[in-house]
Amino acid sequence: MATAPFPDGFLWGAATAAYQVEGAVHEDGRGPSIWDTFSHTPGRTLNGDTGDVACGHYGRLDEDLDLIGALGLGAYRFSVAWPRVQPDGKGPANQAGLDFYRRLVDGLRSRGVVPVATLYHWDLPQALEDQGGWLARGTAQRFADYSAVVAGALGDDVGMYITLNEPWCSGWLGYGTGAHAPGTRGVASGVAASHHLLLAHGAAVEALRATTRSPVGITLNLNHYTPATDHELDLRAARVADAVLNRFYLDPVLRASYPEDLVQEVGRAGGSFEVVRPGDLEAISRPVDFLGVNFYSTAVVADMGREDEARAAGYLVGPVGPGETNASFGVRGVGRQGMEHLSTGWEVDPAGLTEILVRLHREYPRLPLYVTENGAAQHDYRGPDGAVHDPGRIAYLARHIAAVHDALKAGVDVGGYFVWSLMDNFEWALGYSVRFGLTWVDYPTGERVPKDSYHWYRRVARSNGLPPED
Ligand code: IFM
Numbered sequence: 148m149a150t151a152p153f154p155d156g157f158l159w160g161a162a163t164a165a166y167q168v169e170g171a172v173h174e175d176g177r178g179p180s181i182w183d184t185f186s187h188t189p190g191r192t193l194n195g196d197t198g199d200v201a202c203g204h205y206g207r208l209d210e211d212l213d214l215i216g217a218l219g220l221g222a223y224r225f226s227v228a229w230p231r232v233q234p235d236g237k238g239p240a241n242q243a244g245l246d247f248y249r250r251l252v253d254g255l256r257s258r259g260v261v262p263v264a265t266l267y268h269w270d271l272p273q274a275l276e277d278q279g280g281w282l283a284r285g286t287a288q289r290f291a292d293y294s295a296v297v298a299g300a301l302g303d304d305v306g307m308y309i310t311l312n313e314p315w316c317s318g319w320l321g322y323g324t325g326a327h328a329p330g331t332r333g334v335a336s337g338v339a340a341s342h343h344l345l346l347a348h349g350a351a352v353e354a355l356r357a358t359t360r361s362p363v364g365i366t367l368n369l370n371h372y373t374p375a376t377d378h379e380l381d382l383r384a385a386r387v388a389d390a391v392l393n394r395f396y397l398d399p400v401l402r403a404s405y406p407e408d409l410v411q412e413v414g415r416a417g418g419s420f421e422v423v424r425p426g427d428l429e430a431i432s433r434p435v436d437f438l439g440v441n442f443y444s445t446a447v448v449a450d451m452g453r454e455d456e457a458r459a460a461g462y463l464v465g466p467v468g469p470g471e472t473n474a475s476f477g478v479r480g481v482g483r484q485g486m487e488h489l490s491t492g493w494e495v496d497p498a499g500l501t502e503i504l505v506r507l508h509r510e511y512p513r514l515p516l517y518v519t520e521n522g523a524a525q526h527d528y529r530g531p532d533g534a535v536h537d538p539g540r541i542a543y544l545a546r547h548i549a550a551v552h553d554a555l556k557a558g559v560d561v562g563g564y565f566v567w568s569l570m571d572n573f574e575w576a577l578g579y580s581v582r583f584g585l586t587w588v589d590y591p592t593g594e595r596v597p598k599d600s601y602h603w604y605r606r607v608a609r610s611n612g613l614p615p616e617d
Contacts, residue, residue, distance in 0.1 A: 151549060153611050156562075157561075157562065157611060159220055159222070159564060160224055161224070161566045161568065161569040161585060162263075162566070162568055162569065163224070163225055163570065163572060164225070164572075165228035165231070166180065166182045166198045166201070166228065167198065167202075167568075168201050168570065169228065170198065170199060170203045170204065171206060175231070176234055177228065177234060179272070179274075180270035180272055181270065181271045181272075181276045182198060183197070183273065184273050184329070185327070185330055186328075191328075191330060191576065193577050194578050194580070200590075202570055202571070202572055202590075207595075208254065210595065211570075211595075212251070212254040212258065219608045220260050220608055222260060222262075222307075224264075225262070226265035226267070226268035226270075226312065227264055227265070227266055228244070229266075229267065229272055231247065232248075232293060232296060232297060233296065234272065236271070237274075237275075237292065237293075240300070245296075248297070252304050252305060262305045263519075263565075264305045264308055265309040266290075266297060267290065267347070268312040269312070269317045269327070269328070271329075275289060280331075281317065281344055282336055282339050288350055291351045295354040298355050303360055308361055308362070309363075309439055309519065310347070310348040310351045312519075314345060314365075315341070318342075322337050322339070322340035323475070324337070334413060334418030348400065348431065349430040349433050353433055364439055364517075365400060365438065366439030367396045367397065367440065368520075369503050370392055370393065371502040372392075372446050372447075372448055373445065375448065376453075380452070380453055381450050384450045385448050386408065387412050387473075388446065388448050397507075400432060402432065403428040403429060405420060405423070416476055437515040437516065437517055438511070439520075440503060440517070441521070443520075444489065444493035444496065445496035446480055446499075447462065447483055448478050448481065449479050450478070451474065452477070453479075454481075463483070464482075490524040490525055490526050490581050491524045493524075495546075497546040497547045500547055500551065501553045501557070504516060504554035505554055515560045516559065517561065518561065519565050521544070522540075522566050522583045523540045523583065524581040525539045525582065529596065535598040536598075537599050544603075545613055568583045568584050570587075571583065571584035
């Protein structure tokens with residue numbers, strides 16, 4: 148019996164993404180992606196790590212399916228690698244690539260697990276990048292064509308389709324700050340790439356509707372922003388951060404508009420929304436069936452010119468948290484003393500997840516929500532007993548699952564929760580330096596070792612809620 152039972156049918160899942168786990172980058176006709184190029188460019192990833200081998204998931208599919216099956220999950224979220232399906236980003240499908248995902252989907256179904264497919268988790272075919280990538284408007288239609296190819300092959304056997312994962316990351320980190328592939332910098336390019344990604348989402352929704360009856364949605368990474376002080380500049384920083392990270396993506400998809408304050412801030416920062424053409428917002432806002440929310444940490448922000456005041460008020464001033472410091476917009480992320488932090492430096496505060504879910508329910512009503520990622524990077528190690536004891540991750544997950552339960556009690560429609568990640572994997576610019584997995588991956592050998600959190604999460608899934616001692 149769970150202490151906090153969840154509604155019947157609540158989906159307990161775990162997530163991964165193609166470039167982070169598959170490896171086999173040259174096998175069976177896969178073409179290069181922007182992350183192959185980026186990770187092989189000196190200085191772009193920590194220790195020069197690449198996804199060439201990653202977890203070797205491509206070659207260990209059966210073993211990983213058993214790992215998922217034994218976990219007793221209701222759903223498994225994976226991403227399809229565009230360059231495996233269309234090596235050049237367009238044209239006829241590479242059958243071997245589609246076959247791999249067919250085996251994955253069938254293997255999940257035969258174990259009673261609902262496949263949830265993300266169509267774009269950042270691995271744009273390099274051939275498309277060579278023609279402008281997400282700065283080129285035409286890439287949106289390429290994405291819709293590719294989405295139709297995938298849905299044509301996998302159809303309704305995929306239980307839910309997610310068009311994009313975290314367009315803020317692929318648009319803003321990829322083409323704004325340059326921290327992610329392809330490493331382009333500039334406010335104008337960050338805005339153009341984000342807009343074209345959103346156009347791609349809208350075009351893919353239309354293509355998917357014509358191909359499958361399965362629900363279609365999008366996943367956004369969202370943060371709850373708190374101003375460091377009630378000084379008007381810090382209040383402004385929190386509003387701007389919210390506009391740039393949250394409403395930039397929420398509003399066009401769900402309200403067919405870009406927020407007015409975002410348009411002004413982008414103008415002040417030297418960019419513009421000139422790429423937006425008549426009809427674009429209608430196309431972007433084609434109705435979706437659900438919204439995926441990725442949540443890891445909360446963020447306290449200050450005005451960039453008020454760092455000394457923030458320090459004097461007792462805050463830790465440094466690069467804390469995902470995406471809070473946004474120099475182009477004068478926003479500085481600060482840390483609260485005494486808070487727990489993940490090994491990425493991100494501040495742990497599960498109340499922020501409840502806040503986000505309740506806010507979405509209030510401001511964008513009648514939209515089913517799924518927590519499509521939530522997880523903890525920890526300093527894991529394999530003990531002398533060969534096991535991985537990760538009480539910190541269990542505590543983090545338990546607190547965030549309780550936060551989802553609080554949102555349900557407040558009347559929010561949350562249909563599922565997915566742990567990031569099923570297994571340790573390639574963490575983008577941070578390479579293999581951080582581990583988020585329920586399963587330890589021994590990178591030199593590829594061996595999988597379920598951590599304590601894996602066994603704990605199996606009990607959560609089985610009892611449909613937190614086990615009594617949590
Ligand atoms: O690993 C990433 C994932 O690819 C996207 N969401 C956040 C995770 C942890 O940083």
